[in-house]
Amino acid sequence: MSLRDDWRRTRAIAMKDLTTEIRAKAGFNGVASLAVTILILLGLALGPDAAALRNAAVGAVWLATLFSGVLAFNRSFQVELESGALEPLLLYPGPRWPIFAGKLLGNLIFVGLMVLIVMLVGIVLFGITVPDTWPELLAVVALGVVGLVVLGTFYASMSSRSRAREVLLPLLLFPMLVPVLLAATTASKALLGADLMHEAGAWIRLLIGFDTLFLVATFLAFEHVIEA
Amino acid sequence: MNVFEMDRNFVIAAYSVMWVVVLGYLVRLIRKGSRARTDYDGMVGANGGEKP
């Protein structure tokens, strides 16, 4: 098996998941609507003072992303489990990591689109002026989403097959995401301001380190986790 | 009540919490352990000392 074949399998699984999502849009629409609803509720709970809202905007966007994103991860494995498709998938020869990579890619696109919607709504609702440093801001968001999706997909591969998966996944995932949450919110806040202290760079490096470390760790661990 | 007396109450509180937690867990372990041991011995006895 060459790396090309592995990549083909990765792509096939991601495409399959995305096709399923596109055919039945209910899943994405539901999760994205929930994210926007959470954002609105946070706005109501923290408002109506405009300055306070602007301060809280970054945190609100990230929390809405976390709380609704967690629903996407269990879904991606649940679809396989309900149709009994995971076992035949495991029977194919070759390494198992393309399964993880495929799920990861599918979830990345799913959550990435959701975050874009949440951000746009957040900018409008919380009265954010988009700064000149928006490419860096997008990079922070992308790195944060990668961290969220890597750990989310990995833990969902277990929690989706346990009892009480709805409770278990956030319980496992959220404490692990503390560095991502801190880095992403602090860096975003710095970039929305003038970033006078040049904090954003250090946080971006932390995010890159976090993503790389856990990407490697989860790929190594997935083989053990999926066959059990 | 002066500051030192108040401090002493916090010290007493800390040591009390420590002993309640540690002894509480100890009691839990001992009870759970003796129950598990009885069950295990009963099952070994029922099997005539044979392992499954």
Add this chain to the structure above:
Amino acid sequence: MPDISSDRSAATPPPRTSVWLGFVAFAAVIFAQTFSILTSPADRDMGHLQKIMYVHVPAAWMTFLAFLVVFVYSMRYLWKQNENDDLLAASAAEVGAVFNGLTLMLGMIWGRPAWGVWWVWDARLTSTLVLFLIFVGYLALRAFVDDSVQRAKWSAAVGAIGAINVPIVYMSVKWWRTLHQPQSSPGTLDPAYTLGLRLNAIALLLVLIYFIRKRYEIARLERAIEDFAQAAAMGGK
């Protein structure tokens, strides 16, 4: 799913934890606490409050030690697939969670009179709290998964990955705080204080060892009982 590894756990009978280890451990704690309370002078700045440190600091050390055991035995399980390693990791996780909870409570009891608040979002406090949450998740995973092989493999992965995250959490919270306000520095250490601290740490280490061994014994017994029940169910059919 066929359970092959259960053969291995049945190969050796569950160990017995010596009662004497427990006695010695608790006697050591009583001795260390009495000694340190009697000998330590009241601190210049903190007065009697500093005596809380004799239990708080060793409890924190034991927490980290217990989770180090979880990490090591989780990795060992993933490597060798010996079920006993999984049971030991789980035992250390439960005991570690107890010490972790204790550390947090004692920290708050210290913080209220010393800083005037029950909680500050300082790097050490916050990362200890996050560590607690990570291992609550670990124990919840074990409670929610019935198949013993799945439980072992999954919790080993969660334990190892969770432990990797601990230094990162610490670092991130530290940056998050220090970029906004300077870190508070610990006071100077009296030599008498250091001796008391060491004695208490050794005593608590004995308690930790006793707890983990006792918990491991129970885990092995329960596992053996499960195997008996399974064998009986198979034979009955």
